[in-house]
Amino acid sequence: xxxxxxxxxxxxxxxxxxxxxxxxxxxxxxxxxxxxxxxxxxxxxxxxxxxxxxxxxxxxxxxxxxxxxxxxxxxxxxxxxxxxxxxxxxxxxxxxxxxxxxxxxxxxxxxxxxxxxxxxxxxxxxxxxxxxxxxxxxxxxxxxxxxxxxxxxxxxxxxxxxxxxxxxxxxxxxxxxxxxxxxxxxxxxxxxxxxxxxxxxxxxxxxxxxxxxxxxxxxxxxxxxxxxxxxxxxxxxxxxxxxxxxxxxxxxxxxxxxxxxxxxxxxxxxxxxxxxxxxxxx
Amino acid sequence: xxxxxxxxxxxxxxxxxxxxxxxxxxxxxxxxxxxxxxxxxxxxxxxxxxxxxxxxxxxxxxxxxxxxxxxxxxxxxxxxxxxxxxxxxxxxxxxxxxxxxxxxxxxxxxxxxxxxxxxxxxxxxxxxxxxxxxxxxxxxxxxxxxxxxxxxxxxxxxxxxxxxxxxxxxxxxxxxxxxxxxxxxxxxxxxxxxxxxxxxxxxxxxxxxxxxxxxxxxxxxxxxxxxxxxxxxxxxxxxxxxxxxxxxxxxxxxxxxxxxxxxxxxxxx
Numbered sequence: 001x002x003x004x005x006x007x008x009x010x011x012x013x014x015x016x017x018x019x020x021x022x023x024x025x026x027x028x029x030x031x032x033x034x035x036x037x038x039x040x041x042x043x044x045x046x047x048x049x050x051x052x053x054x055x056x057x058x059x060x061x062x063x064x065x066x067x068x069x070x071x072x073x074x075x076x077x078x079x080x081x082x083x084x085x086x087x088x089x090x091x092x093x094x095x096x097x098x099x100x101x102x103x104x105x106x107x108x109x110x111x112x113x114x115x116x117x118x119x120x121x122x123x124x125x126x127x128x129x130x131x132x133x134x135x136x137x138x139x140x141x142x143x144x145x146x147x148x149x150x151x152x153x154x155x156x157x158x159x160x161x162x163x164x165x166x167x168x169x170x171x172x173x174x175x176x177x178x179x180x181x182x183x184x185x186x187x188x189x190x191x192x193x194x195x196x197x198x199x200x201x202x203x204x205x206x207x208x209x210x211x212x213x214x215x216x217x218x219x220x221x222x223x224x225x226x227x228x229x230x231x232x233x234x235x236x237x238x239x240x241x242x243x244x245x246x247x248x249x250x251x252x253x254x255x256x257x258x259x260x261x262x263x264x265x266x267x268x269x270x271x272x273x274x275x276x277x278x279x280x281x282x
Numbered sequence: 283x284x285x286x287x288x289x290x291x292x293x294x295x296x297x298x299x300x301x302x303x304x305x306x307x308x309x310x311x312x313x314x315x316x317x318x319x320x321x322x323x324x325x326x327x328x329x330x331x332x333x334x335x336x337x338x339x340x341x342x343x344x345x346x347x348x349x350x351x352x353x354x355x356x357x358x359x360x361x362x363x364x365x366x367x368x369x370x371x372x373x374x375x376x377x378x379x380x381x382x383x384x385x386x387x388x389x390x391x392x393x394x395x396x397x398x399x400x401x402x403x404x405x406x407x408x409x410x411x412x413x414x415x416x417x418x419x420x421x422x423x424x425x426x427x428x429x430x431x432x433x434x435x436x437x438x439x440x441x442x443x444x445x446x447x448x449x450x451x452x453x454x455x456x457x458x459x460x461x462x463x464x465x466x467x468x469x470x471x472x473x474x475x476x477x478x479x480x481x482x483x484x485x486x487x488x489x490x491x492x493x494x495x496x497x498x499x500x501x502x503x504x505x506x507x508x509x510x511x512x513x514x515x516x517x518x519x520x521x522x523x524x525x526x527x528x529x530x531x532x533x534x535x536x537x538x539x540x541x542x543x544x545x546x547x548x549x550x551x
Contacts (some may be wrong), residue, residue, distance in 0.1 A: 069449040091451025101446040105464040105541040114460070118450045148543040166450065 015048035015202035016093075016169035017082050018068065024076035025063050037063050039227035040077070043204075045170070050196060050203045052213040054259065055223030055231075061206045062098070063228070065172050068204070069095040081170075091119075094168035094201075098175045100159035102147040108158050109134065109143040115166035130165055136195075137161045153184040157191075164195065170202040177212065186244055189215055193242060210263070211247060214238075214255045222262040232262035331511035340515030347512075350500040351519050354489065357413055357496065358481035358527065361420020365477060368425045373432035377462065378454075387433070394426050398484070402491040416488040416496070423484035424477035431473025435466025468542070471535040478531050482524045 025038040037060040045051040055061050066072040067079060070089030078085055081092060094115070102111045110117075112134065113126035121129075134140050137157045142150060150158060156176055163171055176192075177185045189212060196203055207213050213220045214236055222232040236255055238246055246252055313333050319325070320332045327335055340347060372390065375382045402419055409415035439462045447457055482497075489498025497516050504512035 066445075071445050071448060090448055093449070095446065095449040097442050097446050099442055101442055103443060103461070103464070105467075105539075107541075114447070115450045118447065118452050118456055118460075146541045146543075148541075 014169060015046075015200060017047050017080075018045040018093075018170055018202060018204065019043070019080040019083070020064070020068070020077065021080065022077040023064070023067065023074050023079070025060065025067065025072070026075045036227040038067075038074075039229050041223075041228060041230055043221055043230065045202050045204050047169075047202055048200055049218050050193075050205070050216055052205045052207055052217035052220045053223060054207055054210065054213045054220055054263065055228065056225050056263065057208065059223040059225050060228030061223060062174060065095065065174050065204075065206060068172055069093055092168065093170045093172050094163045094166040095172045096159055096163040096174060096176055098178060100147075100155045102155060102159060102162075104147050106147075107143070108139055108145050108147065108150070111147065111158055112161045112165055115162060119166075126165075130161070133161055133165065152180050153188060156180065156188060160192070160195075164199055168201065170204070173203060173205045175206050175208065178208070185212075190244055192216065193240075197241060210256050210259045211252075213259060214252055215242060215244070215247060220259060222259060224265060231265060232259075234258060234262065328508045328510045331514060336511050336514040336518065339509070339511040340518070343512055343515070347500060347515065347519060350495055350497050350516075351523060353413070353495045354482060354485050354497040354520075355523055355527075357416040357485040357488070358420055358523075360413070361417045361485060362424055362474075362477060362481050362527075364417055364421040365423075365425035365428055366474070368421060369429035369432055369473075372425075372429050373436060373466075374458070376429075376433050377436040378458070390426065390429060393422075398423055399487055402488050405488070406492045411492050411494055416485050416493065419488040420481050420484045423480050427476040427480070428470065428473040431469040431471075431476075432466050435469030436462045438469065439465040467538055471531065471538070474531055475528060475535075478527045479524060481527065482520050486520065 020041055020043040023038055023041040023043075024036070026034045026036050029035050041060075041064060043051070043053070043064070053061050053064065063072065067074050068089065070092065073087075079089065080086065081089070086092065102108075103114070106114065109127060109130055112130045113121075113123070116126035116129065117123065131143070134143050137160070139154060139158055139161065142154065142158075147155060147158070160173075160176060163173070177188055180188065193216060205213075205216060217236050220234045220236060221230050222234065223229065224231040234255065238249075238251060238255075316330075317332050317334070320330045323330075325331075331339075372386065376387055376390075377383075398419065401422070402415075405415040405419055409418060443461050444457060447461055452460070485496065486498040486501070489496040490502060493499050497520055501513050501516045504510075504516065
């Protein structure tokens, strides 16, 4: 890890432990009735783990992130960071929203450093930290470009660089590759794993893409349609470091079909383990 | 059957020329009609002076006209600047506080129903015959367009970007400066362009009521001397000055928004 430590400097940090206990969220609607979005969600991400949350649209995945990031409060239940209930969570986790969230009036480098800037890091110092990483993220020539000049994949990389540079112990990635074509997507997934390996922070990823969840995660939480609950938890026991070639393996296919079944709400993962899997949680 | 082909890429200047010739043609037709009608009905020069006479007399009287134009220009510019200050303060206050929004915004809209022209004599009574009442009136006429543009622009800030910066621990002031204000700049300039077109008119109206110098005074004097050609000249100069101010704002807009994607750009690398 020494070279990585050198490269990322302060951006590198030990991962945090995130835990959601019986998380519930209700919104009151215009007609006065209550809409239950999350109905008892338990989720744990151990330090340095890569956890994926998968589920149909509207199941409350993004609400989980909004609560974790501190944008919203839970109606009930607890959010624990490193084992401590943390009611003020803004600024604790690095959040990457579904759309890249690049500010159109900032050049790529200034978008990348905005988290540091808000944290009070002097501009020159923030840039110094960002410049070598721009290279690593394939954006070296685009440091001075405006966001509209970037392709979709480059925008996502810039947004991810911004997330990494914040140097937080946990990263929340909300469908980071949702809008990309298949080829770009595969490359970026591979690349995300490499960067995560170097950074060492805890990652929670939201996705609706089954192979993506299997390829990236140590553990996948499958959510039910609204009101959101955890329908299944699947440990992905594939060796690391992983490359895209692993998608051809029979175990990969087994995990995929298992997740698909859980998404359709058919399978109780405890009763019906798929071939080649191990270590489910109830 | 017709096939719609994409126009060949043009260079900037040729495109600007292409944009310029239709209004130039219309203008030429209007001037031609003006000259033609005048000649046809043998209009007296104090009723409808021909374009050639207007240009010639205006040029001859330039030593009187320039100082007048300069006075009015100063009033218009200072009025706009005052309007910007008022509009920024109001818009930020309205944007920051629901209470302010609910108490000030309706009054701001209501202020536009006041017959501002009718207020001009009052302003002169209060502030005298110097430049101050003109600047005040220009500001009163123009702040609304700027303020409304700003309020809408601030409110147009992207919710996702705002949330993102909140998760980074941004304070309200940081959100205002880094998300809301930059989001508002395009609409600020839209408002400013509207304001600029009002600025000279309102300065001149203020001068009609009472002033020592300015285009309004010049027009009144020329009218009283039956020098219709000079009235026309002053109108032309007003139009040209307004266009000039508008062009300056357009240039400033471009400088302030270097990040804006040019309309002609297609695709991404």
